[in-house]
Amino acid sequence: MRVNIGQLMKMKQQGEKFSMLTAYDYSTARLVDEAGIPLILVGDSLGMVMLGHDSTIPVTIDEMIHHTKAVSRGTKNALVVGDMPFMTYHTSVEDALRNAGRFLQEGGCQTVKLEGGEAVAEKVRRIVAAGIPVMGHLGYTPQSTHQLGGPKAIGKSTEAAARLLNDARILEEAGAYAVVLELVPAPLAKLVTEKINIPTIGIGAGKDCDGQVQVIHDLLGLFADFVPKHAKQYAKLRDTMLSAFTEYMAEVKAGSFPTDEHSPTMDAGLLDQLK
Numbered sequence: 001m002r003v004n005i006g007q008l009m010k011m012k013q014q015g016e017k018f019s020m021l022t023a024y025d026y027s028t029a030r031l032v033d034e035a036g037i038p039l040i041l042v043g044d045s046l047g048m049v050m051l052g053h054d055s056t057i058p059v060t061i062d063e064m065i066h067h068t069k070a071v072s073r074g075t076k077n078a079l080v081v082g083d084m085p086f087m088t089y090h091t092s093v094e095d096a097l098r099n100a101g102r103f104l105q106e107g108g109c110q111t112v113k114l115e116g117g118e119a120v121a122e123k124v125r126r127i128v129a130a131g132i133p134v135m136g137h138l139g140y141t142p143q144s145t146h147q148l149g150g151p152k153a154i155g156k157s158t159e160a161a162a163r164l165l166n167d168a169r170i171l172e173e174a175g176a177y178a179v180v181l182e183l184v185p186a187p188l189a190k191l192v193t194e195k196i197n198i199p200t201i202g203i204g205a206g207k208d209c210d211g212q213v214q215v216i217h218d219l220l221g222l223f224a225d226f227v228p229k230h231a232k233q234y235a236k237l238r239d240t241m242l243s244a245f246t247e248y249m250a251e252v253k254a255g256s257f258p259t260d261e262h263s264p265t266m267d268a269g270l271l272d273q274l275k
């Protein structure tokens with residue numbers, strides 16, 4: 001049975017922490033699902049870790065849907081969240097609704113995520129009213145990186161902290177079922193978590209959020225361009241992959257790969273007829 005938004009709410013009420021991980025392709029999503037991670041985010045972070053852009057801004061809705069389809073095909077149990085990319089929910093309520101709908105109809109996911117608080121509240125309300133669960137995203141919002149001046153903690157002044165708490169309340173009131181808090185000082189994230197009834201999901205926001213999210217390339221040690229402070233490497237797959245590639249290259253050069261076990265056989269008598 002696939003995880004649903006009601007179960008996440010219950011987990012918050014019971015104080016049961018949960019994890020979310022990004023995935024962008026079928027094979028990885030299958031593994032994340034098999035491990036029992038309840039939430040998979042097809043994040044627009046794929047712009048950086050999969051497509052090599054230097055921000056999430058160039059990511060298009062067609063690219064997001066392409067990857068969301070693959071992730072959806074790889075999951076049976078996890079709730080799949082499609083990340084609405086830059087400019088797909090800003091222009092009008094109608095655009096936001098149409099694009100959110102595409103994620104479910106074409107992408108096969110169950111919910112969408114979008115960035116912002118009060119400024120997107122009406123869009124959240126209307127998407128939820130159409131039956132599409134919405135996850136919010138506050139704190140450092142990567143689609144506004146140029147406005148914010150790059151990745152940095154949000155909520156360090158009284159005014160900014162009050163704004164963030166207010167935005168979280170507004171998202172809850174608009175019908176969001178959860179909210180990501182990115183690069184939010186831990187005491188503020190704790191306060192927000194206590195003050196709202198929907199689950200908070202932290203990334204660089206301390207241990208007191210109801211859930212945690214990580215970008216899978218960071219967690220696996222796959223992305224060397226930079227390692228954010230909030231990431232913990234649970235594996236060093238970059239090293240594992242590099243040594244597999246060099247070993248393969250060396251074996252091909254030496255003629256020790258492939259061996260007979262890697263190749264199809266045929267009746268040797270057949271070849272005699274060709275000679």
Ligand code: KIV
Nearest residue numbers: 022043044045180213
């Ligand atoms: O795109 C993404 O991976 C995200 C997470 C950092 C929450 O939005």
